[in-house]
Amino acid sequence: MQLQFYKYQGTGNDFVLIDNRLNFFPKENTQHIAHLCDRRFGIGGDGLILLENDPVTDFKMVYYNSDGNQSSMCGNGGRCLVAFAKKLQVIENKATFIATDGLHHATIGDDGLVSLQMIDVDAVKVSTDHVFLNTGSPHHVQLVDDLENYNIKENGAAIRYGDLYGKAGSNINFVKQIDQATFSMRTYERGVEDETLSCGTGATAVAIAMNVIGKTNATSIDLNVEGGKLVVSFDKGEGKFTNVFLKGPAEFVFKGTIII
Numbered sequence: 001m002q003l004q005f006y007k008y009q010g011t012g013n014d015f016v017l018i019d020n021r022l023n024f025f026p027k028e029n030t031q032h033i034a035h036l037c038d039r040r041f042g043i044g045g046d047g048l049i050l051l052e053n054d055p056v057t058d059f060k061m062v063y064y065n066s067d068g069n070q071s072s073m074c075g076n077g078g079r080c081l082v083a084f085a086k087k088l089q090v091i092e093n094k095a096t097f098i099a100t101d102g103l104h105h106a107t108i109g110d111d112g113l114v115s116l117q118m119i120d121v122d123a124v125k126v127s128t129d130h131v132f133l134n135t136g137s138p139h140h141v142q143l144v145d146d147l148e149n150y151n152i153k154e155n156g157a158a159i160r161y162g163d164l165y166g167k168a169g170s171n172i173n174f175v176k177q178i179d180q181a182t183f184s185m186r187t188y189e190r191g192v193e194d195e196t197l198s199c200g201t202g203a204t205a206v207a208i209a210m211n212v213i214g215k216t217n218a219t220s221i222d223l224n225v226e227g228g229k230l231v232v233s234f235d236k237g238e239g240k241f242t243n244v245f246l247k248g249p250a251e252f253v254f255k256g257t258i259i260i
């Protein structure tokens with residue numbers, strides 16, 4: 001069967017996107033999804049995302065990591081899916097969609113940047129050398145001195161597979177402060193099992209974590225990721241973060257067909 005796919009990337013976090021409103025995609029075939037994400041034998045991507053019909057919202061998001069397993073929320077993927085929905089004329093410049101962590105609202109600005117509302121965050125666990133929180137996906141956040149030369153894959157995998165996070169694991173983010181409201185970060189992503197050029201739920205986690213531990217009082221924070229720049233903003237209440245938004249580019253790269 002011929003499968004039409006669209007390739008999108010959001011600050012270098014790249015995805016295979018498929019219009020599955022007719023529900024033909026073989027979702028149970030983990031190996032097949034991993035094959036489509038393979039950068040040599042397949043299309044290539046950090047993940048694969050299905051756009052599906054939903055009775056109440058504009059569409060439903062189904063997310064798979066490049067290991068072929070369905071996973072938790074993907075912030076950059078969600079932003080790319082909104083841009084894809086516009087290309088398919090499912091929406092204009094506003095979207096409400098359902099994902100594994102609930103309802104999301106998003107807007108596409110005049111500058112083409114996609115702003116995605118993330119879930120509220122009210123459980124932030126601060127330890128001596130790291131912070132842990134869930135922004136739709138689990139994230140370990142840790143400050144490091146020499147971020148540029150830090151071995152992300154080795155050090156990220158050690159924590160992800162270590163005692164801290166058990167079988168479920170976590171995404172691992174390493175951070176350096178640049179100025180009062182700017183941080184640079186690099187992420188080891190669970191389910192990709194490597195460094196990705198950007199992680200949307202990770203950027204959201206870093207911004208909130210840096211505010212919680214007092215590195216910044218800002219509620220709009222710039223995150224320099226390997227693949228570009230993301231902006232995270234939020235309202236800070238009594239130990240709760242609401243109106244959390246992740247904003248950045250989400251760009252169409254190419255489309256094609258592949259035999260599945």
Ligand SMILES: N[C@H](CCC[C@H](N)C(=O)O)C(=O)O
Pocket residue numbers: 013046065071072073074075076077137138171189190191192198199200201202
């Ligand atoms: N690898 C993550 C999901 C994708 C997160 C990332 N691509 C993002 O933009 O949020 C996990 O399994 O928890």
